[in-house]
Amino acid sequence: MAAMSRDPVATATAVVAMLIDGRFGEVAGRFAPGLRAAVPPGDLRSAWATVAAAPVAVTGPAESEPGQAGLVRVRVPVGGCTVVMSVDDRGVLHGLRFAPASAPQWAPPSYADPRSFAEREITLGGGPGATVTAPSAAGGAGVVLLAGGGPFDRDGSSGPNKPLKDLAWGLATRGVTVVRFDKAPAPTMTEEYVPAALAALDVLRREPGVERLFVAGHSMGGKVAPRVAEADGAVAGLVILAGDAQPMHHAAVRVARHLGLDPSTVEGFGRRAALVDGPGLTPETPAAELPFGLPASYWLDLRGYDPVAAAVALPVPVFLGQGGRDYQVTVADDLTRWRTGLAGRADVTVRVYERLDHLFRPGAGPSTPADYARPGHVDAAVISDVAEWVARVG
Numbered sequence: 001m002a003a004m005s006r007d008p009v010a011t012a013t014a015v016v017a018m019l020i021d022g023r024f025g026e027v028a029g030r031f032a033p034g035l036r037a038a039v040p041p042g043d044l045r046s047a048w049a050t051v052a053a054a055p056v057a058v059t060g061p062a063e064s065e066p067g068q069a070g071l072v073r074v075r076v077p078v079g080g081c082t083v084v085m086s087v088d089d090r091g092v093l094h095g096l097r098f099a100p101a102s103a104p105q106w107a108p109p110s111y112a113d114p115r116s117f118a119e120r121e122i123t124l125g126g127g128p129g130a131t132v133t134a135p136s137a138a139g140g141a142g143v144v145l146l147a148g149g150g151p152f153d154r155d156g157s158s159g160p161n162k163p164l165k166d167l168a169w170g171l172a173t174r175g176v177t178v179v180r181f182d183k184a185p186a187p188t189m190t191e192e193y194v195p196a197a198l199a200a201l202d203v204l205r206r207e208p209g210v211e212r213l214f215v216a217g218h219s220m221g222g223k224v225a226p227r228v229a230e231a232d233g234a235v236a237g238l239v240i241l242a243g244d245a246q247p248m249h250h251a252a253v254r255v256a257r258h259l260g261l262d263p264s265t266v267e268g269f270g271r272r273a274a275l276v277d278g279p280g281l282t283p284e285t286p287a288a289e290l291p292f293g294l295p296a297s298y299w300l301d302l303r304g305y306d307p308v309a310a311a312v313a314l315p316v317p318v319f320l321g322q323g324g325r326d327y328q329v330t331v332a333d334d335l336t337r338w339r340t341g342l343a344g345r346a347d348v349t350v351r352v353y354e355r356l357d358h359l360f361r362p363g364a365g366p367s368t369p370a371d372y373a374r375p376g377h378v379d380a381a382v383i384s385d386v387a388e389w390v391a392r393v394g
Contacts, residue, residue: 008087009062012074015093016058016083019048032094033293034185037272039096040265047098071095071151086151094151097159100373104160109377112169124199130154130181133168138209139175141390143239144200146193146221146228147183149248154180156218160375163218163359170383176390177207185294188301189224197228201235212236214390217243219329219358226310237317237393239386242329242358245308245337249273249291249299251328258327259369276303308341317347317393321382323356325367347393351385 011030018027024041031039060077071086071094086095108114117135124130131154145164147156156164168178179200186192197215204210214237217225222243229235244251253273256266272291275281276299285296311318320342322335329335331352342348353360357367361376 008072008074008089008091009064011087011091011093012062012064012076012083012085013058015085015096016076016078019083020057020078024048027093027096030091030093031096032088032092033288035094035096035293037268037288037291037293040262040268042262043265044096075099099159104375106155106160106162106165106375108169109166109380111173111380111383112166113173114169117169117172122203124181124196124203127199128182128184128196130179130196130200130203131168132203132207133172133178133180134207135172135175135177135209137175138177138207139391140209140211141175141214142177142179142204142207142210142212143171143214143216143390144197144204144228145178145180146197146215146217146225147180148219148221149189149192151184152182154182156180158359159373161359161361161372161377163361163378166378167216167383167386170378170380171387171390174383174387174391176387177204177210179203187295187297189220189298189305190227190301193221193224194228194231198232201228201232212390212393214239216241216386219244220248223307226307226314227305229314229316230310235316237319237390238311238314239319239321239390240311240338241321241360241382242323242326243307243320243334243338244329245334246329247276248302249276251333252291254333255328308337311338312341318342318345318349319386319389320348320350321360321385322350322352323358323360324352324354325356325363325365326358327367328358349389351382353379353381355379356382 015027024045028041058078062074062076064072064074071088074085076083082099084097084099085093117133119131119133122130155162164180168180171178181196201213204213213235215225215228215235216239218241222240225238225240253269256269283296287293287295320338355362356379360378360382362379
């Protein structure tokens with residue numbers, strides 16, 4: 001295999017040439033371990049065949065911009081789509097997706113009034129960048145938002161969607177002060193979330209008009225929210241939105257089956273999940289043998305953490321929100337665990353939004369990965385429910 005250029009644009013251009021030529025194995029050879037484990041060459045071939053319009057050719061210049069965690073994001077227009085890659089300084093791909101040729105841009109949801117709040121950029125203890133969204137008339141509640149697992153920016157960006165920005169702007173319009181922050185991968189889930197979340201809570205403590213602090217997490221952010229609250233010791237309540245309670249490596253196998261991936265791919269997920277469960281998992285286990293290419297330290301941390309038990313042990317109110325159309329985190333596999341563990345608690349509120357997906361956007365019929373390329377917003381009912389809940393508890 002020829003050496004890949006260290007110039008991110010040159011790397012991305014070479015990768016696109018491989019895709020056009022059908023050299024999917026070579027493209028996969030450029031993947032970082034986590035991406036390689038999640039996207040086998042066969043799945044890459046199928047995805048490319050779905051989005052690439054014939055004749056397939058580069059239709060414009062590549063564009064680059066700084067990404068998260070020191071990566072460079074490069075966009076190359078090709079046929080009927082745009083190939084979007086996250087590239088490091090060694091020419092290794094950490095992200096690859098196929099976006100619509102003219103991807104729509106995020107616009108404020110109708111329930112957000114930018115005139116009612118101000119935003120400022122900060123850094124958290126010299127670490128990640130963050131945004132404080134401060135209402136002009138603070139209502140007493142302050143919320144730290146936690147994105148899902150992996151290298152998400154502070155807005156929780158997924159294609160044209162920015163669910164954490166929707167939440168921040170919607171809540172601030174209703175008098176809630178919000179801090180959200182960029183997040184990079186780390187050796188453990190605890191290190192990925194807790195230090196920055198604690199720093200964000202300290203920022204909220206100094207904000208005018210903030211009297212009660214809440215942690216609101218989406219997806220893995222919901223899973224880790226109890227750990228953050230336990231570490232802080234003064235959080236007034238938890239908002240868990242599509243928080244996964246099923247072990248993540250088991251969920252990976254379930255989702256692979258749900259999506260109808262190639263049987264060999266499903267078997268690979270199952271094999272790696274069994275390694276996480278087994279006694280052979282040690283700090284020295286190679287990341288390439290584990291789900292998503294995450295290091296053994298990450299899985300050992302996860303294996304020793306029960307989010308439901310952690311929430312049960314905390315003497316604080318809990319709001320559980322779940323989309324009925326979510327196939328990643330589901331009512332049957334995840335919300336049921338939360339409900340069972342927290343049964344009998346008068347301070348637990350549960351809301352199931354039957355028409356909403358994993359990003360809490362409305363729709364009809366089964367949710368699919370392609371839905372995430374469709375622009376939308378966190379449903380107004382979720383914003384209202386969370387804002388009203390934090391206003392009355394604590």
